[in-house]
Amino acid sequence: xxxxxxxxxxxxxxxxxxxxxxxxxxxxVRPTILTEHxxxxxxxxxxxxxxxxxxxxxxxxxxxxxxxxxxxxxxxPDRIVERDANSSMVTTWTVTPAGEGRSVVTVESAWNGAxxxxxxxxxxxxxxxxxRIHDGVLAKLADAVRG
Numbered sequence: 001x002x003x004x005x006x007x008x009x010x011x012x013x014x015x016x017x018x019x020x021x022x023x024x025x026x027x028x029v030r031p032t033i034l035t036e037h038x039x040x041x042x043x044x045x046x047x048x049x050x051x052x053x054x055x056x057x058x059x060x061x062x063x064x065x066x067x068x069x070x071x072x073x074x075x076x077p078d079r080i081v082e083r084d085a086n087s088s089m090v091t092t093w094t095v096t097p098a099g100e101g102r103s104v105v106t107v108e109s110a111w112n113g114a115x116x117x118x119x120x121x122x123x124x125x126x127x128x129x130x131x132r133i134h135d136g137v138l139a140k141l142a143d144a145v146r147g
Contacts, residue, residue, distance in 0.1 A: 006130035007108040010138040014145035016078070016103035020095045022145050023080055023105075024049040026072065033140035037133045050074040060129055088112040105141065107134045 012019055022029045027047035034041060039057040046052035052072040059065050068089070070082040080093040089111040098104045109130055 003110055003112060005108060005110045006128075006134065007106065008131045008134040008138060009104060009106045010135070010142065011098055011102060011104050012138070012142045012145060013102055014142070015101055016095045016097040018145050019103045019105060019141070020078065020080070022141060023093050023095065024052075024072075024074065026052045026054050029144060030054070033137055033144055035133060035136040035140070037136070044069075046072070049080070058133075060133070084111075105138055107138065109134070 022033075025048060026043050031041050034056070037059045039059060041056040042054065044053040044055055050073050053069070054072070055067075055069045057065050058068055066084075066089070067086055069085040070091075071085060073081045073083070075081060078095050082091040082093075084090070089109055091107065091109040094106045094108075096104050096106075
């Protein structure tokens, strides 16, 4: 099994502290920035940063749905880590200052991919699809924290 990684980055016109706080708000902000690829979103415990447990179905493709139950940790002032209890997927959100009132948000998901020919296709196509999904979330995040 090879590790599969999808990474997306966007510069956002908002201070890093505001962006990080928005990303860590699983109760109010997260449901508003998720794209149509996310269904049945709910917070099971917590809701603000570390200790949050949230569930959703991620419709990666027409046939591929991931049932995700994530445990949230905040290992530093610039990172939020979501570990999926139902798979090997780990998604890390990193927010860094990028000058006056701007920040760069990087989202990276990594998981243990399948082997064989199925694994080849997963390593080839899954990162691009997940990058598009993450880019949509980052666009909505930019709108949510602007101003």
